[in-house]
Amino acid sequence: MDMMRKDIHNSEVPVVCRSCEARHGGVCGVLTPQQLVELSKHSTRKVVHAGNEVVGQGERVASYSNILKGVIKLSKMMADGRQQIVGLQFAPDFIGRPFHHESTLTAEAATDTEVCVFPKPIIERLVSESSNLEHQLHNQALKELDEARDWMLTLGRKTAQEKVASFLYLIATHLDPEKGESMTYELPLSRADIADFLGLTIETVSRQMTKLRKDGVIQIENNRLVTVPDMDRLSRAAGND
Amino acid sequence: MDMMRKDIHNSEVPVVCRSCEARHGGVCGVLTPQQLVELSKHSTRKVVHAGNEVVGQGERVASYSNILKGVIKLSKMMADGRQQIVGLQFAPDFIGRPFHHESTLTAEAATDTEVCVFPKPIIERLVSESSNLEHQLHNQALKELDEARDWMLTLGRKTAQEKVASFLYLIATHLDPEKGESMTYELPLSRADIADFLGLTIETVSRQMTKLRKDGVIQIENNRLVTVPDMDRLSRAAGND
DNA sequence: GATGCAATTTGATTGAAGTCAAAGAGCATG
DNA sequence: CATGCTCTTTGACTTCAATCAAATTGCATC
Numbered sequence: 235m236d237m238m239r240k241d242i243h244n245s246e247v248p249v250v251c252r253s254c255e256a257r258h259g260g261v262c263g264v265l266t267p268q269q270l271v272e273l274s275k276h277s278t279r280k281v282v283h284a285g286n287e288v289v290g291q292g293e294r295v296a297s298y299s300n301i302l303k304g305v306i307k308l309s310k311m312m313a314d315g316r317q318q319i320v321g322l323q324f325a326p327d328f329i330g331r332p333f334h335h336e337s338t339l340t341a342e343a344a345t346d347t348e349v350c351v352f353p354k355p356i357i358e359r360l361v362s363e364s365s366n367l368e369h370q371l372h373n374q375a376l377k378e379l380d381e382a383r384d385w386m387l388t389l390g391r392k393t394a395q396e397k398v399a400s401f402l403y404l405i406a407t408h409l410d411p412e413k414g415e416s417m418t419y420e421l422p423l424s425r426a427d428i429a430d431f432l433g434l435t436i437e438t439v440s441r442q443m444t445k446l447r448k449d450g451v452i453q454i455e456n457n458r459l460v461t462v463p464d465m466d467r468l469s470r471a472a473g474n475d
Numbered sequence: 476m477d478m479m480r481k482d483i484h485n486s487e488v489p490v491v492c493r494s495c496e497a498r499h500g501g502v503c504g505v506l507t508p509q510q511l512v513e514l515s516k517h518s519t520r521k522v523v524h525a526g527n528e529v530v531g532q533g534e535r536v537a538s539y540s541n542i543l544k545g546v547i548k549l550s551k552m553m554a555d556g557r558q559q560i561v562g563l564q565f566a567p568d569f570i571g572r573p574f575h576h577e578s579t580l581t582a583e584a585a586t587d588t589e590v591c592v593f594p595k596p597i598i599e600r601l602v603s604e605s606s607n608l609e610h611q612l613h614n615q616a617l618k619e620l621d622e623a624r625d626w627m628l629t630l631g632r633k634t635a636q637e638k639v640a641s642f643l644y645l646i647a648t649h650l651d652p653e654k655g656e657s658m659t660y661e662l663p664l665s666r667a668d669i670a671d672f673l674g675l676t677i678e679t680v681s682r683q684m685t686k687l688r689k690d691g692v693i694q695i696e697n698n699r700l701v702t703v704p705d706m707d708r709l710s711r712a713a714g715n716d
Numbered sequence: 717g718a719t720g721c722a723a724t725t726t727g728a729t730t731g732a733a734g735t736c737a738a739a740g741a742g743c744a745t746g
Numbered sequence: 747c748a749t750g751c752t753c754t755t756t757g758a759c760t761t762c763a764a765t766c767a768a769a770t771t772g773c774a775t776c
Contacts, residue, residue, distance in 0.1 A: 665723075665724095666723070666724060666725095667723085677723090677724080677725095678724090678725080678726085680724095681724060681725055681726080682725080682726080684724095684725095685725075685726085698723075698724065
């Protein structure tokens with residue numbers, strides 16, 4: 235990564251902020267060297283452990299962050315405690331909205347996570363200066379919108395079996411975008427989180443996982459380690475035909 | 476409206492495109508007079524009757540449009556015919572995405588609709604020229620994202636009763652944003668569409684409407700005309716505490 | 717106002733997912 | 747390696763919404 239950076243730019247100006255270190259993508263990817271120098275002065279790298287909140291529902295948002303590592307879950311909660319996960323964010327996604335000061339949802343680390351945090355005024359100034367950056371954020375919003383709408387179809391019209399398969403497929407494709415025929419990965423969510431993402435109960439998720447295992451669509455070790463021998467078969471089980 | 480326009484601008488330059496006529500908002504609202512002149516040369520006003528497609532799922536998109544009047548439903552369909560409405564668009568929303576050439580969903584008129592249509596290259600040039608316009612589209616995308624996520628909570632975690640009440644509340648607030656205590660309106664969707672929006676069957680929607688009527692939360696005339704005597708009560712029935 | 721058709725409602729029954737309860741695994745800690 | 751804890755699975759039973767099957771209503775047309 236470091237080598238590539240040198241090859242392309244062949245100079246001493248930074249191409250990522252100090253806190254992000256060698257990671258491209260996210261906000262850093264579209265800034266000028268001068269903007270990166272400025273950003274580096276105010277950004278800090280932070281570790282957020284699984285289960286900790288990044289931003290609470292209804293809270294004032296004082297900072298923005300790039301995800302460097304791990305998975306963040308975005309969720310909404312009703313007054314009586316019913317909860318729905320409305321999105322998952324992976325590196326190098328951006329958390330927070332310039333010029334919107336109140337969050338309508340809770341962002342919480344699903345796994346242990348590393349983020350690069352900037353103060354609000356800095357990122358807002360960069361957005362005003364750089365139409366590139368707004369374009370980048372606009373594109374992420376459109377990607378999130380597409381994902382949200384795909385998930386609405388899953389929530390509204392799929393069976394419990396298809397929902398669980400859809401979830402396993404979604405995670406697989408996000409963790410490894412080059413799709414081979416088979417793959418093995420660590421689930422970033424507990425059964426309770428999966429249930430909240432799928433609009434099901436823990437017990438139903440468990441039963442459907444067992445069924446998919448018995449049918450040979452997946453193998454499971456230690457509750458979290460999933461092997462998908464045939465991605466196309468999983469996709470079919472998810473109802474994506 | 477025309478009078479207001481004159482008062483504010485006091486000149487002969489257009490403030491909306493020819494086809495949109497006196498309507499502000501949507502794309503027109505953020506363009507310069509020169510851009511509006513340019514846009515007017517290529518835009519056409521079009522009537523789309525209820526049930527007709529504006530853009531089909533997977534089709535190449537050759538144009539963009541502003542909704543002037545009526546309601547457009549955005550939906551996704553599975554191979555076996557199961558359908559989910561993933562969004563409703565009202566005037567003056569914009570339909571279409573600059574630089575994305577394939578639609579991932581179907582846009583269909585729910586009611587008789589009027590739209591102002593522009594060819595793709597025109598709007599893409601205007602977006603490149605005007606950061607204002609991208610900002611406007613970005614904001615609409617964020618609004619749609621918020622609405623999609625709110626609806627995910629409804630789809631995943633609410634009961635049939637709460638879903639139907641949520642729908643009636645959603646339509647009421649979109650058709651008349653100044654919320655009085657009571658209101659009467661024409662439903663823009665059939666029972667079948669409501670079912671597809673809520674992830675329910677027609678029969679369940681009907682039963683829950685009947686129940687809300689018998690409980691005095693709403694009154695219904697001629698299937699489509701709904702009166703809500705107490706919006707707060709409807710909101711509570713929708714689970715929005 | 718009678719006719720025909722689609723949209724909506726209502727009823728009887730079934731079934732998928734939820735609830736309640738208990739047992740079993742996984743994983744830290746002393 | 748026993749202890750205590752949480753997380754997950756499994757089992758028995760219930761319930762809410764789906765399905766299947768008529769009625770009924772609304773509405774355009776003759």
